[in-house]
Amino acid sequence: MTGEDRWAEVRPPGYLVDGRGALAEWAWPGSTGDENHRHVSHLYPVWPLDEINPDDTPELAAAAHRALTLRGDENQSAHGSLHRALAAARLRDGDLVAANLGKILGTDMFFRSLMSAHNPGRRTYNADAAHALPAVLIESLVQSRPGTLRLLPAPLPDLPAGTLRGITCRGRVTVEELSWAPGRVRARLVSPVAQRVVVHAPGDRRAVDLVPGRPCEVVFS
Incomplete structure (x- = not known):
């Protein structure tokens, strides 16, 4: 067996779209995603990778957008909302960016120092929102390659x-x-x-x- 043949055996499958038209979280037969989980690792090719985008891969971009709108919010963690907002910006949906920002800016998530918390109610000191909000704003206003x-x-x-x-x-x-x-x-x-x-x-x-x-x-x- 050649080296190329060995790599072919371990090469990951391509992107899958499920019966709802959403980008599948797991590209493995029988595996289903957790729609209420705060992580959106299956949207990594949207942000930050830019492998899936409305210009080059419009069908996959539409499937990614469908997956994004189906995703729940679990415990309203800051990084969950931020990841969804960044993906929404890359998919050019300003309303969805704003909806995710609203979950952070309107839920008592900032201390008097302007440092952010991990969840609403300032329960856990955490820098995710404080550091990532500027990136969300920039992605909504300027994108480049x-x-x-x-x-x-x-x-x-x-x-x-x-x-x-x-x-x-x-x-x-x-x-x-x-x-x-x-x-x-x-x-x-x-x-x-x-x-x-x-x-x-x-x-x-x-x-x-x-x-x-x-x-x-x-x-x-």
Whole structure:
């Protein structure tokens, strides 16, 4: 038996979609997921891996979204809500991001020091929410991969306008400033290398050529 044959025997199965149209938690015959568990490890390919996304794998992205909406909340742990919010942002569902954020921000989960708790009611001192909330906000407002930048990919319903500054993206692009209001999105971009980047905003997209060290302003209206 060759080395390749041996690897073929242990190669994991591909992604499975169950009868409800949801990405299966376990790719093993007869295994079922625990829909009320706080962990969402089967959504790892959505966030942070980006292997499943609406552009490249739309059918799997739809199945992942279905799995996300079916997931329960167990003990309302902060990291459970945050993982679901991050996956929802990658799947471009701002309403679902906001719903998961609401489980943290409206349930007495922050101490006077602004450090967070593991569960509602400040029962266990825990840094998950305090450290991850900025990432959730950024993922909702800016997403990137080399050659592509998405502005407001998962707009939050309670943030119709705002400004975000200093976001370093994949592909060596920095969003020096992003501002948005109803009907208008403006971003100032800078790159240390010459490159063309396709910038997406809700309902529009544009290719821009970045010159090293020279800020480039992109406006969608």
